Amino acid sequence: MNDLQVTDPTVQTRALKISARQVDVFYGDTHAIRKVDVDIADKTVTAFIGPSGCGKSTFLRCLNRMNDTIDTARVAGKIRLDGEDIYDPRVDPVQLRARVGIVFQKPNPFPKSIYDNVAYGPRIHGLARDKAALGGIVEKSLRRAALWDEVKDRLGAPGTSLSGGQQQRLCIARAVATSPEVLLMDEPCSALDPIATAQVEELIDELRRRYSVVIVTHSMQQAARVSQNTAVFHLGELVEFGETGQIFTNPNDPRTENYITGRIG
Amino acid sequence: MTDATAARPTPSLLAQDNRTRHRNRAEVRFRAFGMAAMGTGVLALAVLLASVVSNGLGAFRQTFITFPVVLSQERLDPDGHRDPAAMARVTTFGYAPLIGRAFADHVAALGIETGLGPRAMAAMLSEEAPGQLRTAVLANPQLVGETITLDVLASGRIDGYFKGRVTLESAERDRNVSPEQLRLAETLAQAGVLTTRFNQNFITAPDASGQRPEAAGLGVAILGSFYMMLVVLVLTLPIGVAASIYLEEFAPKNRFTDLIEVNISNLAAVPSIVFGILGLAIFINFAGLPQSAPIVGGLVLTLMTLPTIIIATRASLRAVPPSIRSAALGLGASRMQSVFHHVLPLAAPGILTGTIIGLAQALGETAPLLLVGMVAFVREYPAPLPAGLFDPASALPVQVYNWTQRSDPAFVERASGAIIVLLVVLIFMNALAVLLRRRFERRW
Ligand SMILES: Nc1ncnc2c1ncn2[C@@H]1O[C@H](COP(=O)(O)OP(=O)(O)OP(=O)(O)O)[C@@H](O)[C@H]1O
Ligand SMILES: [Mg+2]
Numbered sequence: 001m002n003d004l005q006v007t008d009p010t011v012q013t014r015a016l017k018i019s020a021r022q023v024d025v026f027y028g029d030t031h032a033i034r035k036v037d038v039d040i041a042d043k044t045v046t047a048f049i050g051p052s053g054c055g056k057s058t059f060l061r062c063l064n065r066m067n068d069t070i071d072t073a074r075v076a077g078k079i080r081l082d083g084e085d086i087y088d089p090r091v092d093p094v095q096l097r098a099r100v101g102i103v104f105q106k107p108n109p110f111p112k113s114i115y116d117n118v119a120y121g122p123r124i125h126g127l128a129r130d131k132a133a134l135g136g137i138v139e140k141s142l143r144r145a146a147l148w149d150e151v152k153d154r155l156g157a158p159g160t161s162l163s164g165g166q167q168q169r170l171c172i173a174r175a176v177a178t179s180p181e182v183l184l185m186d187e188p189c190s191a192l193d194p195i196a197t198a199q200v201e202e203l204i205d206e207l208r209r210r211y212s213v214v215i216v217t218h219s220m221q222q223a224a225r226v227s228q229n230t231a232v233f234h235l236g237e238l239v240e241f242g243e244t245g246q247i248f249t250n251p252n253d254p255r256t257e258n259y260i261t262g263r264i265g
Numbered sequence: 266m267t268d269a270t271a272a273r274p275t276p277s278l279l280a281q282d283n284r285t286r287h288r289n290r291a292e293v294r295f296r297a298f299g300m301a302a303m304g305t306g307v308l309a310l311a312v313l314l315a316s317v318v319s320n321g322l323g324a325f326r327q328t329f330i331t332f333p334v335v336l337s338q339e340r341l342d343p344d345g346h347r348d349p350a351a352m353a354r355v356t357t358f359g360y361a362p363l364i365g366r367a368f369a370d371h372v373a374a375l376g377i378e379t380g381l382g383p384r385a386m387a388a389m390l391s392e393e394a395p396g397q398l399r400t401a402v403l404a405n406p407q408l409v410g411e412t413i414t415l416d417v418l419a420s421g422r423i424d425g426y427f428k429g430r431v432t433l434e435s436a437e438r439d440r441n442v443s444p445e446q447l448r449l450a451e452t453l454a455q456a457g458v459l460t461t462r463f464n465q466n467f468i469t470a471p472d473a474s475g476q477r478p479e480a481a482g483l484g485v486a487i488l489g490s491f492y493m494m495l496v497v498l499v500l501t502l503p504i505g506v507a508a509s510i511y512l513e514e515f516a517p518k519n520r521f522t523d524l525i526e527v528n529i530s531n532l533a534a535v536p537s538i539v540f541g542i543l544g545l546a547i548f549i550n551f552a553g554l555p556q557s558a559p560i561v562g563g564l565v566l567t568l569m570t571l572p573t574i575i576i577a578t579r580a581s582l583r584a585v586p587p588s589i590r591s592a593a594l595g596l597g598a599s600r601m602q603s604v605f606h607h608v609l610p611l612a613a614p615g616i617l618t619g620t621i622i623g624l625a626q627a628l629g630e631t632a633p634l635l636l637v638g639m640v641a642f643v644r645e646y647p648a649p650l651p652a653g654l655f656d657p658a659s660a661l662p663v664q665v666y667n668w669t670q671r672s673d674p675a676f677v678e679r680a681s682g683a684i685i686v687l688l689v690v691l692i693f694m695n696a697l698a699v700l701l702r703r704r705f706e707r708r709w
Contacts, residue, residue, distance in 0.1 A: 094594075110593075
């Protein structure tokens with residue numbers, strides 16, 4: 001049935017994967033996110049758009065509790081993954097992050113070999129039975145991130161020796177290798193050329209068959225191409241959230257229209 | 266037409282404008298200043314090294330006198346049973362006349378006119394000689410009755426004559442040596458009986474008393490320092506690294522941890538002698554550990570070195586970019602996994618350097634050791650590890666201090682020699698630090 005969804009880009013009522021309600025984020029005294037409600041559906045691509053500094057990355061990091069690692073950050077509100085509150089004191093963020101993976105805005109490969117970069121996640125989660133299986137996961141992940149052909153002859157080279165765009169794809173491969181249920185991608189194509197961008201978009205489309213993907217992007221075209229739902233942020237507030245087609249053709253909020261047509265941001 | 270830039274003539278790149286000239290001059294001034302500063306430092310170092318080396322190299326060479334000795338049975342083993350217990354009843358005073366007479370006989374046999382009495386002749390030999398011969402004989406009783414070739418140290422003054430420390434003029438005013446003895450020594454040197462050569466005993470022998478500078482060596486001090494460094498390494502590395510990792514990666518940032526942080530920085534600045542007082546009170550008076558033992562010295566130096574290592578380790582942990590931690594955590598690694606798989610390997614070169622610098626500091630530390638009794642005069646080697654940790658021992662820097670306190674000028678040379686040994690060990694340690702750091706860093 002999954003195939004059906006790919007061929008049919010219109011939004012259907014899909015199961016709810018993540019629901020965020022009345023989320024506030026503070027960095028010390030800075031109120032970075034104000035009362036945001038967003039629903040992330042399963043097997044869907046959701047795009048976050050908005051001007052720079054409006055809080056897209058901040059909100060994205062709430063979804064797998066990466067904000068916990070920032071000392072000054074404080075999150076209020078309810079975020080549920082499959083109906084379970086991820087900020088419940090009983091939740092171990094480590095377990096959560098294994099299910100909700102993230103690709104950061106700035107590429108951050110480990111200063112280890114390309115192979116070890118991709119193999120790290122599967123290793124710590126025990127996803128591969130033996131060396132051959134691990135090699136298989138590494139190859140598949142690198143292929144999906146459109147990096148395999150460029151690095152297949154030098155898997156032992158340090159990940160940090162790759163170009164910026166290659167590092168970005170390496171980070172995507174690394175995140176994909178752990179097979180998360182939800183993949184959060186913060187501007188994954190910001191350093192990529194049009195060809196690699198197209199390949200990553202293809203990957204996103206493919207991931208959508210089994211997982212849900214949240215993507216932050218500054219490219220309206222990309223949001224329109226890959227996403228089914230779009231959330232528009234402005235100064236820490238959620239301006240509008242809905243089907244991508246509707247947001248781009250018939251926005252309810254004037255700020256959305258201004259942003260999309262390039263009058264602000 | 267109102268464009269101001271168009272009106273200005275295009276400046277030539279071939280001529281510097283005023284601003285550039287000004288900046289370049291400032292840079293030249295700064296470079297000259299930097300070079301002068303570096304030159305001063307290098308000069309000071311060169312002077313220091315030159316003085317230490319010129320004073321101390323002599324300690325590695327020593328004057329020996331070689332002659333045959335008959336180990337007469339009636340003197341050394343009156344019972345004739347070769348029973349070491351019975352032979353041990355003959356003290357060094359029994360051996361001394363034997364050696365003195367043998368030396369006089371040998372000189373006479375060479376046909377050299379001395380004009381010196383037997384006592385003056387014997388005084389040319391080190392007081393250490395009878396003891397060494399006795400030890401050798403007791404270890405091998407079969408030697409009794411034989412004639413062996415003895416290679417004994419010349420006395421400190423005779424040795425000093427060949428190193429330029431003692432002259433015929435100074436001997437006139439010296440109660441310990443006469444010009445006649447020096448002249449005889451000169452003759453013996455020509456005859457090949459007296460030679461000045463490399464003396465490994467300076468490295469291996471234990472300390473000797475104030476009257477026998479020629480026999481004093483660094484053996485016990487080197488062993489003691491080595492034992493202490495082992496204690497320091499084994500304790501500071503795990504404790505220091507664990508404390509740093511906890512403080513840097515796990516501890517909540519609050520008033521309490523801030524307080525700890527300030528105190529660690531303060532501890533690093535506490536004068537080292539304070540750690541000695543602390544060690545004396547805790548390890549010796551309270552815990553009842555033995556005085557002069559490497560374990561106590563090592564514990565005191567551990568206290569002193571810990572802050573240094575913690576500060577260095579935290580600095581290198583902090584230098585690891587936070588994005589590496591985020592990357593690991595984002596993949597679902599636990600905090601401990603992110604630290605041990607990614608952060609610690611990246612920080613390892615810095616930790617290593619900090620540890621070795623801390624150890625080098627501890628190796629050269631004197632003051633706290635004086636307080637825990639490492640300054641004692643020790644002639645017995647400490648036992649092998651681990652029991653040796655509790656035996657009395659000395660330490661290299663304390664030995665330097667000790668020797669500079671003695672009246673005989675021959676000890677100045679020995680102190681400088683000990684400094685050379687200390688410096689060589691330090692250079693070796695620092696080279697090791699550089700080497701290890703390169704090795705670790707080259708991987709990426
Ligand atoms: N670690 C932090 N500490 C303090 N303030 C922060 C921190 N991270 C982000 N902020 C603030 O939160 C606000 C939102 O930042 P965020 O990074 O989420 O923006 P963004 O929408 O992702 O922007 P961009 O499109 O440029 O990436 C900004 O005003 C920023 O200054
Ligand atoms: Mg961002």
